[in-house]
Amino acid sequence: MLLLAGTILGILGSAATLAQPLAIGEMIKAVAGDRSLFVPILLAAALFVTDAALAAAHAYAIGRAGENIVFDIRHVLTARLLRSRTAAFARWEQGDVFTRMVTDTSLARICMAQALAQIVTSGFMVIGGIALMAWIDPLLLAVTLLCLGLASVVSLLLARRVRKVAVINREHTSDFGSALMRVLGAMSTVKASRAEDRETERITGFARKARRSGVRVSALSAMLTPAMNVGTQVALTVVIAWGMARVATGAMPPADLTSFMMYLFYLVSPLVMLFMSIAQFQQGRAALDRIGELAGIEQEELDPDAAPVATRGHAIAFDRVSFSYPGSEEPVLDTVSFTVPDKGLTAIVGPSGAGKTTVFQLIERFYGPDSGTVLLGGTDTATMPLEQIRGQIGYVEQDHSLMRGTIRENLTYAAPDASEKDIADALRMAHLGEVIRALPEGLETELGERGAGLSGGQKQRLAIARTLLQRPHIVLLDEATANLDSEAEDALRDTITAISGTCAVIAIAHRISTITQADQIIVLDRGGVRATGTHTELTTTDDLYQRLSRHQEVAA
Numbered sequence: 001m002l003l004l005a006g007t008i009l010g011i012l013g014s015a016a017t018l019a020q021p022l023a024i025g026e027m028i029k030a031v032a033g034d035r036s037l038f039v040p041i042l043l044a045a046a047l048f049v050t051d052a053a054l055a056a057a058h059a060y061a062i063g064r065a066g067e068n069i070v071f072d073i074r075h076v077l078t079a080r081l082l083r084s085r086t087a088a089f090a091r092w093e094q095g096d097v098f099t100r101m102v103t104d105t106s107l108a109r110i111c112m113a114q115a116l117a118q119i120v121t122s123g124f125m126v127i128g129g130i131a132l133m134a135w136i137d138p139l140l141l142a143v144t145l146l147c148l149g150l151a152s153v154v155s156l157l158l159a160r161r162v163r164k165v166a167v168i169n170r171e172h173t174s175d176f177g178s179a180l181m182r183v184l185g186a187m188s189t190v191k192a193s194r195a196e197d198r199e200t201e202r203i204t205g206f207a208r209k210a211r212r213s214g215v216r217v218s219a220l221s222a223m224l225t226p227a228m229n230v231g232t233q234v235a236l237t238v239v240i241a242w243g244m245a246r247v248a249t250g251a252m253p254p255a256d257l258t259s260f261m262m263y264l265f266y267l268v269s270p271l272v273m274l275f276m277s278i279a280q281f282q283q284g285r286a287a288l289d290r291i292g293e294l295a296g297i298e299q300e301e302l303d304p305d306a307a308p309v310a311t312r313g314h315a316i317a318f319d320r321v322s323f324s325y326p327g328s329e330e331p332v333l334d335t336v337s338f339t340v341p342d343k344g345l346t347a348i349v350g351p352s353g354a355g356k357t358t359v360f361q362l363i364e365r366f367y368g369p370d371s372g373t374v375l376l377g378g379t380d381t382a383t384m385p386l387e388q389i390r391g392q393i394g395y396v397e398q399d400h401s402l403m404r405g406t407i408r409e410n411l412t413y414a415a416p417d418a419s420e421k422d423i424a425d426a427l428r429m430a431h432l433g434e435v436i437r438a439l440p441e442g443l444e445t446e447l448g449e450r451g452a453g454l455s456g457g458q459k460q461r462l463a464i465a466r467t468l469l470q471r472p473h474i475v476l477l478d479e480a481t482a483n484l485d486s487e488a489e490d491a492l493r494d495t496i497t498a499i500s501g502t503c504a505v506i507a508i509a510h511r512i513s514t515i516t517q518a519d520q521i522i523v524l525d526r527g528g529v530r531a532t533g534t535h536t537e538l539t540t541t542d543d544l545y546q547r548l549s550r551h552q553e554v555a556a
Contacts, residue, residue, distance in 0.1 A: 003069075003117065006061030009054050010121035016051040017266060018128045023047055024262060028255040062117045070109040073291060077101055080295055086366040087326045088298035095178030100294045103173065104287040111284015118277035125270035129263045136260050137252060140243060144235045144264060148271065151231025158227065159278040162220045167286040169213035174290075176206040221276070232268045239264055300386060315474050315504035316340040316363060321372035323358060332358045334527040335372065340520075342377075342473075345500040347507050347515035349548060350524035356508045359524075360476050363506075365389055376474075394472035396463050402454075407436060408443040410462060415469045422469060429495050430465035432458065461492065473503050479510040493517075512549050521545070 027040040081089070081097070133141045183190055183199050190199055239261060246252040317339045324331045332355045340346045348356050361367050362374050365381050374381045381389055394414075402410050411426070412418050418426075423443070427433040435458055439445045447453045454462065467475060477496070493514055499505055500519070509515040516535040523531040523538065523545050531542040538545040 003062070003065040003112075006058055006065055007117045007120050009058040009061055010117055011124050012054050014121050014125040014128065014270075016047050016054060017125065018132060018263075020044065020047050020051070020262070020266075024258065028258055058117075058121070062114055065117075066109040066112070066114055069112050070105050073105050073108060074101065077105070077291065077295060080297060080299065083299050084297045085300050086361070091326075092294075092297070093174075093178040093181075095176070095181040096174040097294065098181065099170075099174040099177040100290050104170065104290050107170075107284050107287035108291055111281050111288060115277045115280040115284055118273055119281060122270040122274035122277060126267060126274060129267045129270070133260055133263050136256050136263075140239060140246075140252075140260060143238050143242065147235035147238060148231045148267075151227050152271070154227045156278070158220055158223055159282055162217060162282050165213060165216045165220060166282060167289075169210065169217050170286055170290055172206070172210040172213045176203070176210050179203045179206045232264070232271065236261075236264055315342040315377065316506065317375040317378070318359070318362075319373040319375065321362065321369045321374060323355075323362060323367065323369050325367075331370075331527050333362075333369075336524075336527070336529055337372075338522050338529055338532060340474075340504055340506055342504050343500065343502065344519035345496060345505045345507065345515070345517070347509045347518040347521045348524060349509045349512070349515070349521060349545065350530075351544075351548075354524040355527050356524055357478055360395065360478055360506075360508070363474075363476065364393060364395060392473040393476060394467035394470045394474070395476045395478070396460075396467050397478050402447060402459055402462065404448060405446070406443065407439075407445050407447060407462065410447065411443070411466050411469065413466055415471075418469050426465040426469040429468055429498065430461045431492065431495065432461045432465055435461075464492070464495070468499070475499060475503060475505045477505065477507040479508050 023040060023044040027037060027044065029035075030037050030040050078101075081101075130141065130145070133144065180203055183203065190196060243252060243257045243260065247254055247257050318336050320335045320337050321333055322331055322335055323333045332353075336355070336359075348359060350356055358367075362369055363376075363381075365374075365386060368382060376384060376389060376392070403413070408423075411423060415422070424433065427436055436442055436445075445453065464477075496505055496507065496514075497517065507515060507518070509521075512535075515521060518535065520532060521535060521538055522529060523542055525544055530544060531538060533541065539549060
């Protein structure tokens with residue numbers, strides 16, 4: 001509605017502008033007829049003031065409508081991205097997503113608000129001006145349109161070319177953003193590898209492509225105004241020459257020539273703005289196409305009103321589950337079956353690539369199995385609402401995924417309404433209470449990107465405390481002790497033992513020493529379950545488990 005109101009205000013302003021030459025023509029006629037100038041001057045002044053007021057209101061309405069549009073687009077895109085399927089999101093480069101969310105949405109605002117409104121108002125101004133010029137002198141208008149028509153054809157061709165080049169420029173800009181984010185996410189590796197110069201040159205190459213295509217967009221856009229200016233200058237020259245000749249012979253009144261020339265002057269800016277707006281609209285269309293592609297990302301099936309499904313039995317069970325990642329023909333898991341009781345510690349071990357983390361992703365239903373069934377409390381997770389599944393499971397990733405913000409914000413991320421007592425209990429169980437109390441600002445201490453400001457072990461324990469604050473029925477620990485020193489590992493082992501007395505804990509073991517007291521250990525190898533048992537049983541019955549244990553003993 002605001003966009004429509006702004007467009008109507010622009011049209012009314014254009015009408016006030018179109019009436020001005022007529023008012024000035026009346027002033028000339030009043031002078032020639034020796035009549036009073038009071039009414040014509042008053043009318044002209046009223047038109048000038050009205051035009052200015054409507055122009056200001058038009059600009060405000062269109063500007064506000066544009067901001068509303070970009071807000072709505074970003075809101076919808078954010079919601080769809082956060083609800084997208086993990087497999088679908090993994091196919092997108094983060095730099096490309098960022099560019100579409102920030103830059104392309106800004107261009108969409110120009111397209112859907114400013115450019116569109118300008119096309120309507122400028123088009124009204126051009127059509128209205130031509131109609132009034134035809135009313136004043138059709139012959140003079142025919143000559144004018146001949147000159148302007150040639151310039152308009154050239155401008156339209158340029159506008160179409162601008163859109164094609166703008167699409168290429170958006171792609172090059174996205175490539176640059178992706179390359180930049182790739183490096184920013186691995187700054188330590190870049191520095192340690194002394195790759196600063198190589199990466200600078202690589203990223204500069206993408207920036208150079210974006211600059212070249214951007215220059216082409218600017219060059220083509222810059223040609224629009226001169227093309228129209230040439231047409232209007234030729235038209236003005238012809239109108240002055242032929243019009244003055246007709247005035248001299250008495251075929252045309254001086255007041256009509258003055259009004260006609262004013263309309264021609266008034267036509268220049270709207271014509272230029274019309275074709276520039278068409279070019280902007282074409283660029284915006286390219287951005288809208290890219291936004292539409294992102295908005296079409298495949299969504300998780302979510303039904304917030306779905307009733308919880310009754311569960312009972314084992315906490316987790318895999319029944320002949322097979323799974324391959326999209327685009328890969330090699331199965332990560334092949335007919336895997338095992339059960340996890342509703343209490344106690346279950347550990348999953350195996351060499352790299354055995355499918356340990358994939359098991360967790362299937363439990364969380366980030367992915368669905370290609371065949372077989374994942375059961376939560378005896379119920380197929382495929383039939384359960386996502387909110388119910390993830391509300392019962394706490395997940396501590398190997399990469400802890402802390403965010404910029406305070407320690408409190410990171411800690412309460414999954415449980416924003418947690419009480420101070422619950423927070424204190426979670427910190428105590430994660431053996432992080434003394435660390436937080438030693439900080440000058442305690443829980444309000446600001447952390448940088450990815451939890452910068454804490455040590456690796458402290459970050460991991462904070463992620464564990466965040467999970468404990470959810471009070472989950474099942475806790476997934478993906479190599480949670482990987483960044484802990486021996487003292488912190490001992491403390492965390494005690495924490496895991498305490499937690500496993502009240503719920504099911506499934507831990508991917510980076511260190512065999514952390515799971516020697518596990519109730520059961522599942523050994524994965526080449527996508528299948530190789531063996532299951534306790535630490536004591538497996539050290540005497542399974543060669544792979546023995547090798548993993550010996551390797552870590554030697555490494556220690």
